[in-house]
Amino acid sequence: MKKNIIIAFLGLTLLNNMGCTNELDTEPIVELTLEELINRDPNAVQGIVSRLYGSFALSGPDGPESSDISDDAGESPFLRGIVNLQDFTADGIKNRWGDDGLDQLTTTTNWDENNKFFRYLYNRIYYTIPQCNNLLSVLNNEDAEDKEQVISEVRFLRALAYYYLIDTFGKGVLATEENFGSSAPLPEATRAELFAYVESELVEIVETLPDTNDYGRANKAVGQMLLAKLYINAEVYTGTPRYGDALTAISSVITNGGYTLADSFVSVFSGDNNTSTEIIFPLIADAITSQSYGNTTYIVNGCSSSETMTLEDYGLTDGWGGHRASKGWYGLYGDLDTTTDERASLFFKEGHSYEMTDYKTWTDGYPPIKFRNTNALTAATAPTTFSSTDFPLFRLADAYLMYAECAVRTSQNLGEALGFVNQVRTRANAAPIAASDLTLDFMLDERARELNLEGHRRTDLIRFGKFTGSAYVWPWKGGVLNGTSIPEHYKLFPIPLQALEANLNLKQNPGY
Template identity: 40%
Template sequence: MKKITLFITAIILSAFFFTSCVNDLNVEPIDPNVNTLNNVFKDQSAYKKALAKLYASYALSGQTGGGGGNPDIAGIDENFGNYLRQYWGLQELPTDEAIIAWDDATIKDFHWHTWSPNDVFISALYSRIFYTISICNEFIRNADKAIDTTSGAFQTELKTYKAEARFLRALSYWHAIDMFGNVPFVTEEDLPGAFFPRRITRTELFEYIENELKEIENELMPARQNEYARADRGAAWFLLAKLYLNAKVYTGTERYTDALTYLNKVISAGYSLDNSYEHLFTADNNSSPEIIFPITFDGQNTQQYGGMTFIVHASNGGGMPLNGIDGGWGGIRTIKNFVAKFNLKESDFDSDPQYQGPDKRAMFFFDKSTWKWDINNVGTFTEGIGVTKFKNISSNGGPAPNAHATFVSTDFPMFRLADAYLMYAEAVLRGGSGGDIGTAVSYINALRQRAYGNDSGNITASDLTLDFILDERGRELYWEGHRRTDLVRFGQFTSGPYVWQWKGKVKEGIQTPSFRDLYPIPINDLNANPNLVQNPGY
C-alpha cells in the first residue's frame, strides 16, 4: 500500500467514453458536463492527480469509497464492479485453484465452465477494461496538448506521466487480448463522439501492445527508480515478456526468444527475491524487494468491498484465523486437486489445521472436525480447503499500516521476480534462445530453497519439464491471477487431459469445449456495435 498516493478527487474522465462501448454495457459517465481540459487539467499538479486516477481504476470502482454511491460505471453493484475483483474471479474461479460458495447471479458458472455471453461478471470486467483504456486515452490526449505548450522540468515530467498512461493502457489491452481475443479498439486519436469502434484482431492487437511498450521503454523511469507502484521500465519489460510467452496462443507464432530477451532485462535490473514468501502477501508488502508492479490498497484511503478487501474477507470463514479482519464472508476456497500439488492429503491436518508440510508456500486451513475435504455441495464454504495466503496484518504479526478491520491494506503483487524466474525456465524449455537449462534450474531452486528453508526441495535438470513448470507455477503463484492464462498456454484449461473437481459441473470433473479458452464478447456490446464478431462457440 502507500505510494502512489491515490488522490480520489472529483477528477472523472469518464465523460469521454467511445459511444458503442458505453450504451452496450450500461456504462455511464458520472458527470457528463465535466470539461476535462478546463476543470480537471487546470494546473500542473492536476496531471499527477489525474494519473493517480488511472492507477486507481484497478483498485477502486467509484469516487466516494465505502462501497457505494458514486460508481465509475453503472449496470452492476459498485463492489462487484471492481476491476481487480472481476479480473481475479475470471482468472481463478474457472481453474483448480479456487471455487466459490456464493449464489450471486451466475458466479458458480465460472468453476463449472458454463458461462454465457450475457454473464454480468464477464460484462463487468469487459467494461472495466475499456473504462481504464478510455480514461488513459483522455489523459494522453490532454498530456499531448500540454507537452506542446510547456517546457523545462514540467515537460519532462509530463512525458513520463504520458508514458505511464500508455503502459496502463497496454496493460488493459493485454487483459483484453488474453481474455476476449478480438475486441473494439480506440486510442487517443479517436476523438470522443458517436462512432462504432473498429474491431481489432488478436494478432493486430498483439502488435499494437508490443509496439507501444517498446516505444515507451526509454520514456519511463529506469527500473526501480520511480515511486512505489508507478510503472517503470521493469514493469514494461515484464509485460512484454508476458506478451511474448503467450504469443503462440495470441497469434499462432512462438516468441520465446523475445520473451527471454526481456526476462533477462527484468532479472538483471536489481530486483531480488524476498527472504520471506509470507511477506509478499502481508500488509507491509510494499517494502518487498521482489514486487515489480503492484495494485495498491490502504485500509484508510482505498475503502471498497472489491480488490484485496474481497480476496481477504471472502476467503475467510469456518473458524479460520482472522489475520487482521473483523470477520470472514465464507466465499472462496480451494479444492483437493490443487492442494495435492503440495503432496498434502486430508490426514496431514489431523493435529494442525494449518499444517504446511515441507513446502511453506502451502498456506491452507482444514479443521477436520468442521470441514469436509471432498466437495459434495459447492455452496458450502467448509467443503474444500481454506486458503490463508493473503493477510491484513504486517509481516511481524502486528497491525497493518493504516489498519482498518474491514478494509485491507495489503497490496496485490501483479508482477514479481519469482514469476520472471518461472517464465525464464519455461521459455528455455520451449526452445527460446538467450537462456540455458543450468540457469533455469538455479532460478527454480532459488524459489524452492526459500519455500523449504533448505535445499531438500531442489531439483535437477532432468526434473525440469513443462509439467513440472505448470505445477510449480501453481505452487508459487496461486491466487495471484495467473492460473487461467497458464492453463490455456499449457493446453490444460478446457479440453486437455487435466480435470479437477466440479470442472464441467461434474463432481469429479470433465473436459470442457476448447472454445471456452476465450470469454465471449458481452452480448450487449455485440448488439450495439456492428463491427464486432462473437467469439466461436458462443
C-alpha cells in the same frame, strides 16, 4: 508514498463517473484544458494519472459504494474480475456463493453473453482505455511537468488494459487517442491486430519509462514484464510462438530491475507488503484511504469465515465465507502434514474436508490463507473491515518461473533456469530439483504452487494445453464432481451482449 498515491486518487475532484457499455460513449476524464486544470491544481496531471492506476483496483472515486461504470460497485472492480475469470474458472479455487453467473465460472459450464461477470471485466477494460486516450489527447497538445514520462505511463496503463482484453475476450475495438471522440462505431479488431498494437506500444515506451519510479507506478521493469507476458502467450494469441522474445524481455526484468526475492514468502501477501523487495508492480490497497470490495479485500475476506476461523488472526473484522481451494491446488504439495514446503501450510484445514464433494459447502475444501490483512515485518495493527494488503500483479518469483519456462521451451540457458527455480523453491523451504526434473509439466505445477490466486492460472492452463478438453480435469470442471471435458471455445469468454448491441461491428466469439 503508498498513501500519497491513494490520496491523489481520491482527492482529485475533476473526474466524472461514467458507464461504458458502449466504448464510444466515454465521458472524458478531463473536461477543462490542461492549462486550466494546472491553474486550478498544480498536481492535477499527477492526480489524473493516479486515478488511472487506481482504476485497476478501486470501484470509483468516492469509496466502496461508488463506481466508475454503471455496474455494481462491489462486484465489478477490475481486480475482482481478474480473480473471478482467471482463478475461479481454473483448477485451484472455487466460490460457493451461487450468485447469478458466478456458478457458471466456478464450474466452467453454461457460459453465455448474458453473464454479468464477463460484462464487468469488459466494461472495466473499456473504462480505462478511453480515459487513457482522453488524457493522451490532451497531453499531446499541452506542456506539462514530466510530460514524456507521464505519457509513457499512461500508454503502459492502456497497454495493460488491452492485454487483459486480448487474453480474456480475444478481440474488441482498437480505441486510441487518434480516434478518441469519434461518433462512428469503431471496427472490430482481431486478436492478432490488438497483439501487434500492444507490442508496438510497449516496445516504444519501455525505454522512455524511468529506471525507478514511485511505489505502485510503472518503470522499465514493469514495462518489460508486461511485454514478456505478451510474448510468452503469443502462440495462444497469434499462433506464432515468441518464447525467445519472452526470454529476452524477462531477462531484462531480472538483470536490470533491482528486485530480490523476499526472505519470507508470506510477507509478499501481508498488510505491510509495500515494503517488499520482490513486488515489481502492485495494485495498491489501504483499509482507510482506498476502501474497495474489489481489491485484496475480495480475496482476504472472501477466503475467511467465522464459522471455522478466528478472523482476528488474519486482521479481519468480517469474513465472507466464499472461496476455498480444492485439491487441484493443495494436492500439488503431496502430503500436507509431512511436506517441508511452507506454501503448503497456507491453507486452513481445521473443520474442513480435503475433498470438495460440494463446492457450495463452506467446509468442503481448504480456505487459502495466502493473503492476509496482518503485518509480517512491522508492528501489528488492529483488525479492519477492508484490506491494506497490496496485490502483487507482477513479482520477481513469477519472472524467475517465466524465465525457466521459456528456457525449457527454447532449450536455452537451462542451468540458469534451474537456479532460478531452486531459488523460488528454497525460499519456500521446498526441496531443490535436479536438471532432469525441469520439464514443462513440472513448470505448470510449480507455477500453481507459487502463484495460484494471483490471476495467472487460467492463462497458464491454456498456454500449456490443459484448460479445455479432457487431457486434464479437476474437481468441478464441467460441473462434475471429478471433472470432465469442456469445449475448446471456452479458451475465450463470450463478448457481453450489451457490447454487441452497442457496436454492431462486433461479432460474437465462435461457439457462443
